[in-house]
């Protein structure tokens with residue numbers, strides 16, 4: 001997927017004025033946030049689990065090479081194949097080669113953010129394959145020719161009406177308007193594709209080193225059909241998704257559903273280990289795992305290592321007021337919201353996504369719900385620091401900061417200017433506020449500026465108390 | 469024989485930039501609350517800004533320059549107290565991080581960090597204040613400013629103390645913990661997003677029917693007050709300290725009256 005994060009501002013403004021988007025976002029926000037809070041409250045050890053998950057992830061990341069080797073050995077022992085992809089291009093090539101080798105015509109896909117990250121669909125379609133997204137949300141946006149706007153609810157930006165229209169256009173009438181009817185219609189259309197599929201591609205929520213298994217969680221069971229009915233199953237996953245044991249996986253599973261959708265557990269949790277064995281009644285003939293690096297090992301050694309703990313639950317975006325205002329598409333690439341604002345500049349380049357780390361109030365709500373306690377605001381600030389150091393920050397802002405520093409480290413000058421400012425603003429105010437201030441239109445375009453009283457606190461205090 | 473009075477702690481009051489320029493009354497309210505609680509309050513003249521604008525803009529060098537100035541100015545007080553969760557969280561949490569590789573300044577930053585307090589948290593958590601003798605006629609809703617809430621754990625303290633104010637009725641708004649869209653330079657760099665956020669905040673405020681909104685950070689309060697004023701909503705905006713000190717008698721932020729003297 002081409003990155004369009006440079007257009008963040010324009011896309012954000014557009015999104016704010018899109019009435020149906022706002023309607024869809026408003027609905028989703030309330031649901032996710034409330035349900036997660038309830039789940040967290042109902043589980044006394046929830047906070048403890050977060051701490052444990054953080055520590056376990058840190059341990060994994062400190063020993064990532066070890067666990068990945070163990071994982072590879074276990075997958076191989078179970079009859080599967082592990083492929084290593086340094087970047088998106090390599091990953092696409094590996095998958096294309098497999099698909100071509102088995103002469104794939106139809107490829108079904110369970111939801112996989114890594115496959116979005118590596119631009120897989122476009123590549124498969126370009127090579128003449130039919131690609132069918134089987135997750136309902138992904139299916140909807142595939143019909144709409146749009147990228148996902150949320151990592152667990154890809155079509156969260158669509159209203160029910162828009163879905164009705166899309167389905168009517170794609171499947172023919174009569175137009176369905178009930179959610180249940182729409183779901184059934186999608187199910188009917190997809191059924192047939194599962195059986196025709198040559199290759200089924202899924203993500204991997206967790207990769208278990210001890211057993212060589214991949215675990216996926218879904219609410220629709222579509223992932224199960226995708227990975228068991230096709231001749232070939234390909235798992236695409238980031239290298240950081242490995243966990244040592246099945247026990248460890250359950251720790252994260254307990255946090256994932258609660259944080260993501262506010263469910264105790266997702267409806268389907270499926271563990272796959274290798275291809276179909278002789279006495280299995282179903283399953284793929286081939287089982288492949290494509291482990292994608294794509295910038296991750298670089299993060300491992302640096303200040304953004306914490307970001308690799310991410311289990312892709314989406315809680316940070318559900319709780320982000322900026323995401324809530326502009327939706328996922330404004331961010332311009334695969335990963336939106338707080339986690340995307342950290343990942344996108346790291347994967348696609350700091351200067352390709354200047355706004356993402358900056359369009360944040362650092363309010364910290366994301367970090368307060370992140371199940372693996374990633375200090376997202378600190379990481380965003382760190383990215384600003386790197387932008388500053390690399391002169392990516394706009395020249396105007398850099399100059400302003402220089403001037404500010406010069407003045408603020410000279411208290412007498414600073415106070416003198418504050419006094420001038422207070423008097424000036426007080427003088428031009430009407431009814432206690434200022435409606436328009438040319439140099440501060442960013443402020444006054446949307447709200448009044450409360451007027452100062454005239455003299456500064458320090459002046460008044462020294463006048464009254466004469467203190468130094 | 470004369471009795472030596474037990475001297476309360478000597479507090480350096482951190483006069484935040486916004487308070488200094490836009491709302492001196494908050495400073496006097498803070499001083500009154502601290503003095504009523506037995507503290508000796510001083511306002512060192514050498515102070516300017518805590519450095520957060522530099523820090524959050526990624527200019528760590530500028531932030532360090534300001535931090536050193538704050539440390540030098542306040543390190544000899546028993547406490548540094550300020551009526552802002554945002555500035556005080558910077559001093560408490562960010563200063564030690566800024567100097568983590570500096571063997572000279574790190575201990576000084578840490579020493580100041582542990583004696584830095586946001587006003588309400590200081591009154592309640594350090595001085596143990598549980599009552600207020602102030603009076604305020606009105607229904608008040610409280611906005612949780614993000615840095616105070618998530619950075620410093622300020623949630624119950626202001627509510628407890630506001631609940632003690634005679635005549636004051638506290639009414640919670642929906643999503644009181646959600647950011648108002650101020651965010652320092654954010655609100656100027658991304659005005660449309662900020663507008664959407666403050667719009668949501670103001671809608672929740674108005675839905676309570678409260679006639680007053682209070683909070684602990686002037687940045688948020690100016691944002692909220694400015695928006696309320698822009699849409700002509702007759703809701704008064706005060707800093708929590710003004711209400712608790714009994715000095716919330718004017719029209720509030722963005723209100724009509726000017727300094728009278």
Ligand code: SF4
Pocket residue numbers: 259309310311312313314315316317339366369370371372373374
């Ligand atoms: S950063 Fe944390 S909250 Fe956000 S998706 Fe990742 S794990 Fe979930």
